[in-house]
Amino acid sequence: MNLIRLLVIAAIIWLCYRIYQNWLETKSSAAHKKQHDNSIEDMVQCAKCGVHIPQQEALKSGDKFYCSEAHKQ
Ligand SMILES: [Zn+2]
DSSP: OHHHHHHHHHHHHHHHHHHHHHHHHHHHHHHHHHHHHHHHTOEEEBTTTOOEEETTTSEEETTEEESSHHHHO
16 A cells, blocks of 8 residues: 555656646747847848848848848948
8 A cells, every 4th residue: 555655656646747847948949039030030131221121132232231132231
C-alpha cells in the first residue's frame, strides 16, 4: 500500500515537472519569436522620398538608404 502511494506521488511530481518544462519551452520560444520579429521590423527611411522600407531591401549608399535604384542616383 505504501509503495503504491509512493508511486502515485512520484507520478504527480513527474507530471508537474513535465508541465513546468513545457511551460519554460513555450516561454523561451515565444521570446525568441519576438526577437526575430524585431529584426524584421528594422525599418529605414529612403533619403529621397522618405518611404519606410526594411533594411534588408533598402539600397545603401554611404550612410543613407534608398528605396530604389532610381532614388539612389
Ligand atoms: Zn525613395
